[in-house]
Amino acid sequence: MKKYSGFAIAREAMRSHSGWTRAWPSPELKKAYEVVIVGAGGHGLATAYYLAKNHGIRDIAVLEKGWLGGGNTGRNTTVIRSNYLQDESAAIYEKARGLYEGLSVELNYNIMFSPRGVMMLAQTEHELRGYHRIANANAIQGVKTEMLTPEQVKRKVPIIELSGPRYPVLGALWQARGGTARHDAVAWGYARAASDLGVDIIQQTEVTGISQKNGQVTGVRTTRGDVACKKLALVVAGHSGVLAQMAGFRLPIESVSLQALVSEPIKPCINVVVMANTVHGYLSQSDKGELVIGGGADGYNNYTQRGSFHHIEETVRALIETFPVISRLKQLRQWGGIVDMTGDRSPIIGKTPLGGCFINCGWGTGGFKSIPGSGWAMAATMASGEPDALAAPFGLERFLEGRFVDESVAAGVAH
Amino acid sequence: MLLLKCPYCGAKAEETEFSGGGEAHLSRQKSGSTDAGFAAYMFERRNPKGVILERWHHAYGCGKWFHAARSAVTLEVFGTYSVQALAPPKDIIAKIRARLPEWEEKK
DSSP: OOOOOHHHHHHHHHTTTOOOOOSSOOOOOOSEEEEEEEOOSHHHHHHHHHHHHHHOOOOEEEEOSSSTTOSGGGTSOOEEOOOOSSHHHHHHHHHHHHHHHHHHHHHTSOOOOBOOOEEEEEOSHHHHHHHHHHHHHHHHHTOOOEEEOHHHHHHHOTTOOTTOSSOOOOEEEEETTOEEOOHHHHHHHHHHHHHHTTOEEEOSOOEEEEEEETTEEEEEEETTEEEEEEEEEEOOGGGHHHHHHHHTOOBSEEEEEEEEEEEOOOSOOOOSEEEETTTTEEEEEOTTSOEEEEEEEOSSOOOOSSOOHHHHHHHHHHHHHHOGGGTTOOEEEEEEEEEEEETTSOOEEEEOSSBTEEEEEOOGGGOGGGHHHHHHHHHHHHHHSSOOTTTGGGOTTHHHHTOOOOHHHHHSSOO | OOEEEOTTTOOEEEGGGSEEEEEOOOOOOOTTOOHHHHHHHHTOBOOOSSEEEEEEEOTTTTOOEEEEEEETTTOOEEEEEOTTOSSOOHHHHHHHHHHOTTOOOOO
């Protein structure tokens, strides 16, 4: 792998950029690997990278049915935060946020991490009390957050309307070290770094079946032939149920479409991420100037990657009340991603009923922010065969034991 | 946009008039059931990438619950039927098979 640097840019500028090579190779699929990871999204690629880097396991194939990072990794609103109520969640999301801070250097790839601050607006008395509680919990967890007064909110976000007719801004939970990153770059950076450590990334290869013998996984069947493996990781978000069915078990997961949209690009007007959870919309401005807006998930199972129109309407209607200045903007693009929702809105990381088969799913509407922590914990779990400390609370067995990590109540919305 | 027809009042309307109730035909675990059985009933779902049989509530209409057979991929609705039915009626199964010959109702 050629190292990216200022010197490399200067050198290539001198020779008409003729020396750049492909960021990662496109190898042929081998017949057998020690580890096969299904899904080359952020979580799958991060798992491969940390398996190779932290645990010395390099005989890995990452299989992707479409193109790398073309699922939810390329469809989210790129928000990174770790201000969760439950200790287990705070631990893994804060690990992820911390890794994001150093990720550009670690991967030698600019993921454009921008710790611009995440502001969660309290627009009802109930929500205000809820955020005070989270701020207190975060203080104990060692996650730096604080409460802002409406005046402090206005100072940070001049375009906000504090005294909206339905939902005035009563305060906000502020995480200064939260922010955004370039989502594609996270996938590309992990792919390049993992590939450099010897991981085979195989795109356009769909898994069609999972082979097992005596309750132990032996390999996968794919559109490019059979591949044997000792350990298998299913890291496919919305399609987890489909893969679980191949492996012979069911998951406590339902897949729904979650939407986002961007406005036409405008001059810089907001330099933080604002989340308005009561009205269910959130907003930040990309480096290109587009307002990136996320909204609600569909209320029924589907795999459409499109989503219902009325959710977009609700999101935009709500945001216009809080940000009247955006009312004349045009929508540039809208899209959906298939998110895997668990009952307690927390992920599932760990072992499955099939021996040697591990799963990492259920991140629902909050997958992007957790990519480095998720890959880190998943890799440790797969390497040792037993749940890592970060992953242990999120085992599949918690649904049997009634030991939930209840974040649906903590956030009050579907993330 | 999903279009559904309430089998009780006959209203044909967009999804905003209804409220989704999740996977249908789950048999409730009785007292004395195992933890695994109850966890399966409570949490585990088929979540098919294909035909889904589900419950719907005509929330902003007649208020009745009913069942629907729908594609989770194309959102095509194959039909709606009584909430008391334990399985989809024959005509709906025929409609699904006409589109998806391989389809079988899995418990």
